């Protein structure tokens with residue numbers, strides 16, 4: 057065992073850092089640093105910068121324009137990008153749909169969709185959850201009925217992240233209502249500009265319409281948009297979920313958060329000394345840091361153990377549970393660190409649309425909203441309860 | 455010992471609960487906040503009429519309550535309904551005026567009780583965090599006048615108030631206990647600039663700039679340089695109020711979650727059948743009962759000597775902060791996605807519970823303060 061980075065890995069880190077320094081626009085970096093909300097154009101810009109460098113798709117094969125980075129390279133990149141306050145890359149096309157197309161799609165589908173993910177022509181969203189199908193995902197009811205060369209889709213998806221920006225949605229639809237519930241599901245790609253698709257925003261606890269309801273009313277979808285075999289969608293859906301979890305530990309995000317937290321706690325006055333010197337607060341910060349140091353290694357252990365190009369198995373559930381708990385604790389500490397300055401709700405500042413100065417010091421405006429927003433980490437992608445059940449069954453054998 | 459409420463308090467609780475159930479549905483509250491109005495003046499007048507404001511004051515102050523349990527009964531109901539109308543200022547600024555006011559100053563208390571005058575406490579500053587004694591705002595004698603200079607932050611209802619109760623330093627260094635005085639400042643006094651905003655939990659707040667604000671000697675509330683003692687006592691009452699409010703919010707969040715666990719079906723059964731959730735609800739219930747007890751402890755010690763009162767105040771704020779975070783986070787988690795939506799009442803209770811932790815000292819602050827008070 058050797059936890060030291062090799063010479064090549066160190067060189068890679070330097071290269072990434074240098075590139076970020078030269079390429080990431082100051083304005084975008086400031087938005088991310090202060091926790092402001094990113095506009096569609098901000099996210100598109102980040103993707104295009106990465107794409108120009110050939111770094112947009114870390115885990116795709118080179119043949120399709122990916123980097124084929126190993127676990128350590130991905131870790132280094134993620135850490136550097138987070139510490140440089142780069143936006144996150146959008147996972148829906150890159151780490152959700154693409155692995156499914158690579159494993160189960162036709163070559164035609166790969167040639168048709170993968171380049172458009174890279175060059176920003178398509179913005180994908182994830183149409184899994186429905187009002188009646190959350191943790192019990194296999195209960196999806198959205199119907200797709202074959203009609204000649206098309207499927208006719210009726211039903212509703214919900215919690216669709218950033219669906220308001222998307223032009224494509226990958227959906228789990230029910231194609232056989234009579235089969236056992238896992239056996240009647242198909243994986244269908246739907247152009248959101250098709251007549252009959254309606255998107256309605258849902259405002260969340262932080263005041264932002266981050267998710268949506270998506271309604272399908274007799275939407276005609278060409279049959280060639282089916283991925284893999286009809287009624288085999290559940291297999292692909294689960295394959296996608298394990299890939300979704302490869303980056304779920306969020307070590308890079310937590311590392312950046314910890315840096316911000318230390319910065320803030322070193323400046324905020326608490327009874328005549330910096331908050332970082334308050335023994336109680338310092339202890340909580342230190343504990344989070346210790347947990348994070350261990351998680352960085354747990355993450356690499358799990359991700360490296362997976363075969364090349366494959367996602368880890370049930371072990372990724374550990375990363376999900378502990379990684380999200382650590383990240384939530386850090387956002388909670390950052391909120392607490394702001395003291396009374398976490399109170400004001402400042403949507404105008406956060407939207408970045410106005411030049412209104414924020415009340416309170418740097419990071420104050422976003423502290424409470426992002427604490428609230430990060431509650432989602434333990435709910436989506438398979439709730440932490442669901443992950444614990446996976447651990448119980450698949451690892452513990454109970 | 456007797457753990458029952460008096461008949462009067464039960465009546466006040468019941469009428470208040472009915473009034474709010476009738477007039478303060480979650481939908482009304484949401485559209486009120488969306489309207490941009492700081493709060494509903496009709497509801498506020500209704501609360502005054504019910505005696506909610508009078509219940510915050512003793513009989514000799516013109517009210518008919520004023521004890522810890524009066525505060526507890528009222529604020530638990532306000533918390534249950536998520537009320538954003540300015541009852542807390544009656545306890546804080548109103549309480550200070552009633553306790554320390556002399557002569558004409560006392561007249562203000564009557565108007566506050568009637569709901570016709572709003573006075574807000576302007577105590578915090580950019581560098582004070584939660585320390586009441588950290589006062590950089592200065593009050594300097596200039597001939598017959600006293601001139602205030604400084605900036606007060608996080609003044610709840612500051613932009614709606616007609617009068618501010620301002621803490622300012624007449625002597626001593628920034629964090630000295632002695633030398634702080636309280637002043638009654640009408641908001642239309644030249645040199646006062648109030649800029650309002652709304653907090654995460656929907657409650658209006660403000661920043662107040664004081665630039666060469668000239669006041670008469672008669673504007674001083676209580677003894678020169680002795681303001682901290684009065685301020686601390688008023689804040690202890692404020693802590694009892696917001697801890698009781700948090701308790702009400704916890705009860706409401708817990709009730710919503712219990713109902714949801716019974717209604718929401720996944721895997722063919724109500725999610726409340728999953729033991730993974732049942733045990734957490736059980737833990738939550740235990741913590742909420744502990745929170746109720748710690749609020750009772752504080753309510754019954756509000757009029758005790760400082761050391762006792764303050765250690766109960768810090769104990770309550772610490773425990774309520776911990777329980778509030780648990781309730782807010784667990785209730786959202788056990789709801790799944792729906793718990794995170796603005797449309798659903800739970801997220802509003804979660805916001806209020808969380809923001810209460812940022813008022814007058816958070817869990818960590820009061821833990822340290824409790825240790826110090828016990829050691830002293």
Ligand SMILES: Cc1cc2nc3c(=O)[nH]c(=O)nc-3n(C[C@H](O)[C@H](O)[C@H](O)COP(=O)(O)OP(=O)(O)OC[C@H]3O[C@@H](n4cnc5c(N)ncnc54)[C@H](O)[C@@H]3O)c2cc1C
Pocket residue numbers: 181182183184185187189190191192214215216217218266267432435436437438439440441442445718720721725728730731787788789790791792794
């Ligand atoms: C911000 C956000 C973004 C999202 N983005 C997307 C997206 O882009 N696309 C998409 O398809 N979905 C998305 N989701 C949906 C997400 O995947 C679901 O919220 C999640 O699967 C939980 O489902 P639910 O909300 O219906 O909760 P429920 O499944 O109803 O769960 C409620 C509670 O019960 C618990 N529970 C359920 N079953 C069990 C059990 N058997 N044992 C123990 N506990 C159990 C859950 O853990 C949870 O605590 C998003 C959700 C959020 C909050």
Ligand SMILES: Cc1cc2nc3c(=O)[nH]c(=O)nc-3n(C[C@H](O)[C@H](O)[C@H](O)COP(=O)(O)OP(=O)(O)OC[C@H]3O[C@@H](n4cnc5c(N)ncnc54)[C@H](O)[C@@H]3O)c2cc1C
Pocket residue numbers: 729
């Ligand atoms: C110090 C001590 C004093 C005691 N005194 C008395 C006494 O005075 N009189 C008397 O009659 N008994 C007494 N007991 C016995 C006690 O009641 C039993 O130990 C207890 O009921 C648990 O039973 P068990 O030891 O067989 O463990 P089990 O029932 O086998 O339980 C083992 C573990 O599984 C958990 N578990 C079991 N069922 C469930 C479930 N449905 N859901 C979730 N978790 C579950 C338990 O919590 C425990 O962690 C005492 C025990 C101890 C340790």
